[in-house]
Amino acid sequence: MDTQQNTALLRALTELPGPLPTSGVIHVVIRHTDRFTVVGNDLAQHPGLSTTAVGFAVRIQSLPQGAEVGIKALAARFPEGERLIAAALRELEAHGYLQRARERLPNGRIVTRTVYCNQPSALLRPLNAAPHQPATRQTPQPAPPPDRNPARVPAPAPPPRLVPALTLPARPVPVPATTPQPVPVPVPAPEPLPPLATTPPRDDPAPPPRPRPTVPPVPPPTAPKPPPRPLPQPRELTPELHRAATALLADLRRHTPEFTLSEDDIQQLAPAVAAWLEREAHPDTIRHVLTDDPPRPLKQPARLLKHRLTALLPPPLPGVHDLAVPARRVTVTPFQTCDGCERAFRSPTPGRCRDCRTGHAQAAA
Template identity: 65%
Template sequence: MDTQQNTALTRALAEVPGPLPTSGVIHIAIPHTDRFTVVGNHLAQHPDLSCTAVGIAVRIQSLPQGIEIGIKALAARCREGEKRIAAALRELEAFGYLQRVRDRLPSGRVITRTVFCNQPTALLRPRRPAAPQHPAAPAPRPAPAEAPARVPTSAPARAQAPTSAPAQAPAQVPTPGPTPAPAPAPAPAQVPTSAPAPAPTSPPEPDTPAPPHVPPPPFLAAHPTPLFVPLVPPPTAPKPPPAPLPRPDELTPELDRAATALLSDLRRRTPQLTLSETDVRQLVPGVAAWLERAAHPDAVRRTLTTDLPHPLRHPAKLLKHRLTALLPPPLPGSQDLAVPARPRITVTPFQTCDDCDRAFRSPAPGHCRDCREHRAHRSEATRTAA
């Protein structure tokens, strides 16, 4: 059987304007008439929000007002677990889409309101109040290009004549200068055709007061920058320069020969690591640094050949990365491994006072502090009496 064709899809593709792209997505935009939600591209294409957070934001934005959007409530509606939903809500809260505000009711009870804003950056700009609505002035009736010389006077026309005159009265503005002679008034049944009818002017609009400055909400004023820092940098972030290949303190002929032999022998056991002569000369200093730090050749070979990716496209780059990132530290010396001597603590022995037989600490026998002070005081008194 031949491949079944979808005629509806073929017809819809034929209605897409312009030539169809050879690769990428093709949009078939059918206007919604009911049950739809407007989502901004700043949310749908947010560079720092995860797809889970964007989906949770769209789900919250589509729910009616007053619906519970806690972690357990969203977990009951979505397939994601509570941990992923909690992480997505933290992302939305860090970028200002979701806020939790504590409010006090008139009864004194403190509650937490969950607020979702579809454009958090718009809250930072002052919002203009709505302009007062004025009643629309009646539209002027267009004057005919060539009015008939006579208009039949009927009862409705006579009734409208006195009401239309006051409407045109504000349009007449007196001008300075000599007053011309009054012209004879035309008959009520005649309409002048030489001058157009004056257009009614609308009453002057009152001055609109300047919009007051609305300070930003406290949660956005305190944190103007996003608090959430993604752990994984975006693909467009600048990458740090690669670490240089380690080099030995002194590349002796013995180290150079051993490193060259080790790198050339890798293809004997691992055919994927077949290196060119240029690659071997570039990687010799790294292997020599390992051998200088007393690394066994078998350990170096095992580190370079274990758990290789499939397929291996750049063996020289892989070996350079492993020689740089897995470089062992130098072996400690015998003095570094020696156990440090414990510090000796000198203990002052006890002595017995010769006068009062009181025990006190002193390196040599003698008198205690009280007896020494008493002897000094007595000697001073004797010297004063003499």
């Protein structure tokens, strides 16, 4: 199959007219008759767009109206990942080719409306109106003179080029030979209608061109990202903790070759590992958390370790007193001595007992 394709391409090169260049690309152009998309050189050779962004712009431009062009829809259709697609769409937004806005439908649902323009630079130029060309007046052609010979029928005059003139040629009326032939009287031709004017008269000034509103600049695609969290630090970086942390980081490549770190990376990450060891995390547990399920391919292991050491930092182990269940306290009401009968009764405040309060209330009534 490869040999056939190469043979066909070589045969096409021999059929190209003119001398071929000695270096560089040679184009074999076959005209498309269906299923093609016109792409301008301002997009194909854009100096500020990456090749991935140009490719996705062409792919979006080739899709029909109403097609889904979200990140997940493009990731399901094409082999690129969501992160690469999102970066390409942000580039197209920054250069004005793409604009995404969130709108609320009448039913309350929020959707993202995507607008794509194949030539955003043309939107910033004012629309130049085409100059008016006044309609040319046509001079009506005179009717042909009537033919004196009734036996010959004259050919009708050709109509005007734009508007046919309603000119009726004079036709003689034949009579029988037995009767004397009168002199034919030509029928006067009606005046031709004036040509239909498709544009205003010459004397009327042309209306000034209406300036087209310029498109506002594209807003930034995303909000500014918060600053990264700092690496955790131990309360006291002792020489023992620092030695154990550097040894654990240097030993990662023995278990997972992708995590081969430089000496500068080990010195930068050692305090964070010391913070984990200070919180009594086991070295095997730290090694498993840092190297478990890395992305493929792993390009920057130090950045991945920095993120995991910061985001997955465990809390300090609780002490013995923190794990003890607090005892339930029971409030006991103290005894009081009644001021009336000297009996003991429970009450938070001193005073009379219930019987004395009842008898005192009845005596007062």
